[in-house]
Amino acid sequence: MSLNIDVVVVGCGAVGSTVALALARAGVQVAAVTRSGTDGCRWDMVLVEGLGFGELLVCGWTGAARLRPRLVVYAVKAYDLTSAVEDSLQAGWNPEAVVSLQNGLGSLELLSKTYGVDRAIGGVVYFGAVGVAPCRARLLGRGGLLLGCWARGGSCSFWSHQLAEALTAGGLPSSHVGDVEPYRWLKLAVNAAINPVTVLAWSRNKVILENPDAGKLAAQLAREVALVAWRRGVELPGDPVEEVFRVARATGDNCSSMLQDVARRGRSEVDYINGSVAREAWRLGLRAPFNEAMWRAVRLLERWLAGRRL
Numbered sequence: 231m232s233l234n235i236d237v238v239v240v241g242c243g244a245v246g247s248t249v250a251l252a253l254a255r256a257g258v259q260v261a262a263v264t265r266s267g268t269d270g271c272r273w274d275m276v277l278v279e280g281l282g283f284g285e286l287l288v289c290g291w292t293g294a295a296r297l298r299p300r301l302v303v304y305a306v307k308a309y310d311l312t313s314a315v316e317d318s319l320q321a322g323w324n325p326e327a328v329v330s331l332q333n334g335l336g337s338l339e340l341l342s343k344t345y346g347v348d349r350a351i352g353g354v355v356y357f358g359a360v361g362v363a364p365c366r367a368r369l370l371g372r373g374g375l376l377l378g379c380w381a382r383g384g385s386c387s388f389w390s391h392q393l394a395e396a397l398t399a400g401g402l403p404s405s406h407v408g409d410v411e412p413y414r415w416l417k418l419a420v421n422a423a424i425n426p427v428t429v430l431a432w433s434r435n436k437v438i439l440e441n442p443d444a445g446k447l448a449a450q451l452a453r454e455v456a457l458v459a460w461r462r463g464v465e466l467p468g469d470p471v472e473e474v475f476r477v478a479r480a481t482g483d484n485c486s487s488m489l490q491d492v493a494r495r496g497r498s499e500v501d502y503i504n505g506s507v508a509r510e511a512w513r514l515g516l517r518a519p520f521n522e523a524m525w526r527a528v529r530l531l532e533r534w535l536a537g538r539r540l
């Protein structure tokens with residue numbers, strides 16, 4: 231028997247639990263799917279400090295075949311997206327729309343290729359959150375979600391609007407921006423600048439404001455992203471360097487997601503952030519030497535800290 235669920239959030243880490251809880255608070259029939267979940271589905275408490283708590287249906291992939299979501303929100307790390315999509319297809323899901331909430335480039339591209347461009351929504355995450363256990367998180371700093379499409383109209387726009395409204399009603403201020411591409415690139419500039427610099431400085435985001443070396447490095451990284459965006463014909467909706475400093479002020483006490491990943495000796499999304507900027511620059515006949523250097527430096531540190539052979 232299938233369960234009466236409209237939205238499934240895949241991943242119950244910091245971002246996934248926040249989004250799932252906001253939707254539940256807005257009265258949406260939502261379930262979360264986690265790899266760390268037990269077999270089947272069970273009701274579980276989702277707790278997000280700064281947002282609230284609620285009971286949610288939480289399923290492992292073995293229970294996922296009982297769900298028939300109309301909308302799937304992918305809130306896993308960028309490097310786990312391929313297997314999450316494969317698992318969803320195996321579960322027999324055929325959603326009307328899907329959402330990518332990953333940092334960097336490559337994830338919206340993957341969803342568009344798999345489900346079609348008119349079903350793929352790009353989400354740009356502007357809230358800071360830290361996961362403390364599966365389906366338990368702490369919201370840090372302010373900010374919500376920007377949602378938009380590559381395709382005009384159709385299923386993507388309809389669901390992007392609906393989702394933004396429901397998230398806002400549930401306590402996570404969100405909006406539908408129409409064409410998501412300029413916002414995705416502006417956020418890429420922010421992540422490419424703040425994330426690796428906080429890893430190198432082993433400091434919270436405010437290091438960008440407080441340390442002149444960190445600030446200059448971040449500005450240079452953001453300028454390179456702007457150059458690549460410009461060569462791709464993307465007009466950024468704001469000045470990338472100003473945006474980096476604005477976000478650093480708004481999230482000063484956050485540990486960036488990259489620093490959180492590296493500090494827990496896990497894998498970071500640097501390949502999808504600075505790595506994708508460097509690769510996109512080469513593809514366009516440009517160079518992005520600061521992004522390339524950060525990509526390689528963070529990867530070296532990541533591997534060394536994880537105790538893996540260099």
Ligand code: KPL
Nearest residue numbers: 358424481484485486487
């Ligand atoms: O998105 C972020 C991240 O940490 O990945 C920022 C905006 C830098 C906030 O910490």
